[in-house]
Amino acid sequence: MAKEIRTTDRGRRDNRSDNRKRELFSKAADGQALLPGLIISRFGQQADVIADDGRHFRCHLRQHLKTAAVGDRVEWYEDSESSAVVVNVLPRHSQLERPNPYEGIKVIAANVDHLIVVVAPAPIMSEVLLDRYLVAGETTGIPVTIVLNKIDLLDAAARANLEQRLQLYRALGYPVFPISTHAGTGIAALREHMKDGCSVIVGQSGVGKSSLINALLPQAKQDVGAISDGSELGQHTTSASRMHFLPEGGQLIDSPGTREFGLWHLDREQINRGFRDVHAIAARCKFRNCAHEKEPGCAVRLAVESGELAATRWQSYQSILADKI
Ligand SMILES: Nc1nc2c(ncn2[C@@H]2O[C@H](COP(=O)(O)OP(=O)(O)OP(=O)(O)O)[C@@H](O)[C@H]2O)c(=O)[nH]1
Ligand SMILES: [Mg+2]
Ligand SMILES: [Zn+2]
Structure with a gap:
């Protein structure tokens, strides 16, 4: 041995x-x-x-x-x-971290290949929050996948509307997987996607992260629908981070630390890099340090006017920059 x-x-x-x-x-x-x-x-x-x-x-x-x-x-x-x-x-190829007020940066998971951001029509599907997770995800360098859960709640019109809103993200290069953990829809395709590499699942409270982990790993028995307010966080700090092996290949790291992922303060540089579209267009601004406010020759504002840059993305960018959420 x-x-x-x-x-x-x-x-x-x-x-x-x-x-x-x-x-x-x-x-x-x-x-x-x-x-x-x-x-x-x-x-x-x-x-x-x-x-x-x-x-x-x-x-x-x-x-x-x-x-x-x-x-x-x-x-x-x-x-x-x-x-x-x-x-x-040994050296890592990626890491997921969160700031820790007492010990500085804390690493939640190492060598992660897929950052899976879950969104859902209920409690609410918010582009600003999704964009915030994407910015946080981009700063890790780990490829982000978007999962739209609870599609069983959508009628044809609502489904078409959400698909259209998410089309923007597909165009930006983020894979989007519509699923329902309740109906079992789309789970097989997601499994296939997660098969090579190690995944971490993040997202707003109530979108169905625990339900998804249960769907991927029937033996996981995660608490579903548990209220995760601040008071619960204390209890979670004692539970261990764990890697699970998916039956069809790939791994899933489940860590209490992922609850806070993406919710910390983001600085201007991270926000700029975190918006792929804004970042690419900003290269055409007349001034290299353009804040896209009132500067002459701002390509970003021009792109908003022409529709090249989606209005929702521009609103998210400004709102995250102003730290309004
Ligand atoms: N209709 C429907 N409800 C779902 C689906 N998946 C999860 N839910 C429900 O959504 C609620 C929240 O699910 P959880 O899995 O606990 O959500 P979570 O993301 O783990 O929430 P936190 O642990 O608070 O962060 C529960 O009532 C689930 O039953 C789905 O595919 N369809
Ligand atoms: Mg949960
Ligand atoms: Zn500009």
Whole structure:
């Protein structure tokens, strides 16, 4: 089972302290084998790791690995019969984070490939809120997928209206999946989409995120319809983040931290990058630092007038910039 001992330096270790390197070398000198693995659950100073041979281990995390998150590829070793230790987190290709008032940035999930933003006609389908999630999503660099849930509530006219509103997002390059977790509609297509890679589901309260997780993973048994006001957040902080394996392939990370995703303050730079359409058109503004307000030669305002830029997107942009929501 033991893999070759690694004594070479690579990736992130480069900028770690000499102490850290000495520690690794001494570990190797002890004859301990460092094994590759994946964090599938994380709580306190511990993590559940699945080894590449499929065995599960509850591991302690070395002190300096506080930011290790579900989805991280790690190196670990068996300390004794009953104990294992993660000593190294390998470089990530993406991460989902949220600001934490006490500890700075907190990583919610690592190596995520799909950020799934759920919207629904009830409680309300709001472009401003969707755009806000898209801005937050764009800043992670993780490709965003839009899921329109509860289509069972729509008659033909309402359905056509929502499809038309979402056509704008398809044109911007975001895949849109209309589904109903109640009727089971569209779930198979979404599964197919999520098959390669690791997904995280985010969205406003009540859109059906827990219902969707249950539809994708019948054994998940998430609370549905549970009120998630501020008072509930406290209780959730103790529950662990967890990676689930989807039956048809792909993984799903479910973390209490995703509740707050996208709801933090966004700065102007993030907002500019987060609106793909505005960002592309702004390249044609006369002034490079154009605020698209009253500047002469503003291509963005011109695009709003000509209809090239959708009015709803422009309203969202201004409203998010003014931090009105
Ligand atoms: N009509 C209909 N209702 C749905 C559908 N999916 C979920 N719901 C209902 O929407 C409500 C909220 O669903 P949840 O799955 O708890 O929503 P959530 O996004 O997890 O909400 P929070 O945990 O508060 O963030 C529940 O009453 C569900 O039964 C659907 O496809 N159609
Ligand atoms: Mg829920
Ligand atoms: Zn401009």
